Amino acid sequence: MAASPSSDHLPAQAIELKGLEKVYAATNRTAAKHALKGIDLVVPQGSFFGLLGPNGAGKSTLINILAGLVNKSRGMVEIAGIDIDRHPRRARLAIGVVPQELNFDPFFTPREIIDFQAGLYGVPARERRTEELLDAVGLLEKADAHARSLSGGMRRRLLIAKALAHRPPVVVLDEPTAGVDVELRRSLWRYMRKLNESGVTVILTTHYLEEAQELCDRIAIIDQGQVVACDTTEHLLRRLDEKHLRVTPLVPPATMPPELLAAGWSLDDQGRLNVHYKAAQAQAGQLLQTLADAGVVIADLTTSEPDLETLFVRLTHRD
């Protein structure tokens, strides 16, 4: 993707939040809601950052504060080193938000939509890079077609181009793959990766933990308005260090021998034997030996590694 910002002169942090709080005021019908309860968060420049959390965690509130659509109650927010209180306009120029909804006029063409967006942000005509952007998201051929004639995938890519029209160094994609089919999801992943490789800091919110695990180099999990984990994806996964071994015995034991229970094995309702173990403390071979010693003949076995989903459920106590 060529339509990227220059990463020269950018500060080390794309986003920095300190003690960020949001309280939605009470209305006649609803009580006040403390949606963000003191968020401290750093998104390094150039990273591919996942913002995860269960429904109602506060992700949209956070993104809307970054986008300048919701006023924070307390705390400090810097985008590309620019404080949103001191320089709100400059801060807004440093970020592009790709919303969930496909929000553009279907009667305009992609070229008009990108051009108009650049104009909104005060980019002078000679500095606009409409063609370059459309090319970058693979829509150059459709530059002059009505937006309503674009496929779902093309529309999503048009939204990405629209968010990039003012060449912000930071882009937030809010659930970009929600409800899209597997093929389109893969193609959007490719675009997001290219965008990130071109120097843009990408912040992604997603309900697909597998997607975050695949794409993001750093992940923050927020729950009930607080950060419950924030680290590199690799460190988060290593934190679990838990493996799962499942054995299908040729003949399921009618009752569990005490020595297998002592070794950590349990019998599930399908007659399979399961054990969770820490790779640092045990080896699959030792565990399988306990089965052999108990006279269990193995018909089949599988092992599985920890994933983000396990961590997510554990930290947020939700499925």
Ligand SMILES: Nc1ncnc2c1ncn2[C@@H]1O[C@H](COP(=O)(O)OP(=O)(O)OP(=O)(O)O)[C@@H](O)[C@H]1O
């Ligand atoms: N305008 C508002 N007025 C009052 N409360 C709000 C408002 N917007 C959000 N909330 C509340 O603030 C909390 C955080 O909501 P938010 O939409 O930020 O969460 P979220 O993590 O984006 O959830 P989801 O994944 O469901 O979109 C929720 O309890 C929500 O009901």
